[in-house]
Amino acid sequence: MMDGHDRITDKALIEAVQRGDRDAAACLYHRHIDRVHRICQRIVLDPSLALDCVQEVWLKVFRSLGRFRYRSSFAAWLNSVAANTAIDHYRRSKRRSNRVDIDDPEVESMAADEQAGERQLDDELTRQRIQEALEEISVSQRTAFVLRYYENMPLAEIARILGCREGTVRTHIRRCLLALRAKLMAELNQ
Amino acid sequence: MDKPRFSFEEFKAIFPDHCESQEKLLSEYNFFLMLLEQLDQVPVPKLSAGQKADIFRRSWQGASRNRSPVWSWLGLLRRPAVTFAAGIVLGCSLMFAVAKGRAAVPQSPSPQRLLAVEHAGYTQVYTGKAVEGLYPQIENPKIVIERPRKSSTPQRVLYGTLDKGETYVVWNL
Numbered sequence: 001m002m003d004g005h006d007r008i009t010d011k012a013l014i015e016a017v018q019r020g021d022r023d024a025a026a027c028l029y030h031r032h033i034d035r036v037h038r039i040c041q042r043i044v045l046d047p048s049l050a051l052d053c054v055q056e057v058w059l060k061v062f063r064s065l066g067r068f069r070y071r072s073s074f075a076a077w078l079n080s081v082a083a084n085t086a087i088d089h090y091r092r093s094k095r096r097s098n099r100v101d102i103d104d105p106e107v108e109s110m111a112a113d114e115q116a117g118e119r120q121l122d123d124e125l126t127r128q129r130i131q132e133a134l135e136e137i138s139v140s141q142r143t144a145f146v147l148r149y150y151e152n153m154p155l156a157e158i159a160r161i162l163g164c165r166e167g168t169v170r171t172h173i174r175r176c177l178l179a180l181r182a183k184l185m186a187e188l189n190q
Numbered sequence: 191m192d193k194p195r196f197s198f199e200e201f202k203a204i205f206p207d208h209c210e211s212q213e214k215l216l217s218e219y220n221f222f223l224m225l226l227e228q229l230d231q232v233p234v235p236k237l238s239a240g241q242k243a244d245i246f247r248r249s250w251q252g253a254s255r256n257r258s259p260v261w262s263w264l265g266l267l268r269r270p271a272v273t274f275a276a277g278i279v280l281g282c283s284l285m286f287a288v289a290k291g292r293a294a295v296p297q298s299p300s301p302q303r304l305l306a307v308e309h310a311g312y313t314q315v316y317t318g319k320a321v322e323g324l325y326p327q328i329e330n331p332k333i334v335i336e337r338p339r340k341s342s343t344p345q346r347v348l349y350g351t352l353d354k355g356e357t358y359v360v361w362n363l
Contacts, residue, residue: 062250
């Protein structure tokens with residue numbers, strides 16, 4: 001069933017979903033779920049929050065697919081829904097601290113594990129440093145950066161999603177890069 | 191898709207105020223490329239098949255709950271062709287209703303009518319071309335048949351004017 005659907009265009013699948021075809025909805029979902037999850041995870045930075053976010057994105061998609069008018073491609077529209085939902089999710093949960101503490105038991109167990117070695121520990125610490133650096137960047141800056149460098153979206157599209165000008169998107173990206181560089185300077189110079 | 195794309199041209203567009211030498215600029219660019227490589231060390235955890243299935247089931251069911259008949263109809267009405275057809279039907283209905291309403295409106299007595307009769311209690315007033323034909327010398331003639339009571343003998347009076355309204359005429363018939 002899925003194999004048959006794989007050759008069908010998004011448009012044909014959407015038309016089927018608009019008629020209530022559950023299989024077509026499943027195919028459309030599986031075709032795009034990984035990208036939606038990537039966007040959500042990289043914006044909200046928390047795996048459990050990202051799961052809730054992904055579900056909310058698809059709930060919105062299935063609710064509003066009947067009104068989808070192909071003014072842009074489905075993928076572009078979906079990216080926009082995912083990014084905006086993730087931004088909202090992140091802002092709602094802003095007060096909750098998602099940072100992984102340096103005394104996290106996972107890190108401690110790794111440190112205790114002799115076989116893991118120093119190299120592995122260094123990598124893990126670098127990941128945590130990156131995670132912390134990303135968390136300190138504003139969600140708009142992070143979103144602009146994620147959409148441009150991970151999803152390869154054009155600046156105009158990102159500007160539309162964030163409701164700003166292309167120049168502002170460039171500024172967001174510049175500030176994001178500079179903040180990351182400042183935070184990760186030590187790792188980069190090793 | 192996970193590979194960051196960051197061309198030198200784009201780097202220059204993002205950092206337009208960098209006016210150092212080309213060498214310095216390239217060095218900065220390479221530094222940021224390294225930074226992006228570092229960022230790739232934070233992979234996005236993959237969703238398991240079970241998680242994917244669960245999210246789909248909940249989303250689809252959640253959306254289905256909201257898909258009430260009313261919403262379905264509203265969704266249907268948002269289609270341009272349906273909206274256009276509905277507009278035509280509505281317009282025709284309105285035109286029909288207005289035309290019908292006009293036909294039902296009683297016509298007021300017109301001075302051009304042959305004979306118009308107004309009733310007020312036991313009094314009747316006759317006007318129109320027929321009365322004018324009977325008294326061609328009188329302007330705006332009207333015959334009034336008055337009865338104080340139903341059983342009273344009716345009294346016929348001709349009212350009108352002469353000499354372009356200068357003389358008022360009251361003539362018992």
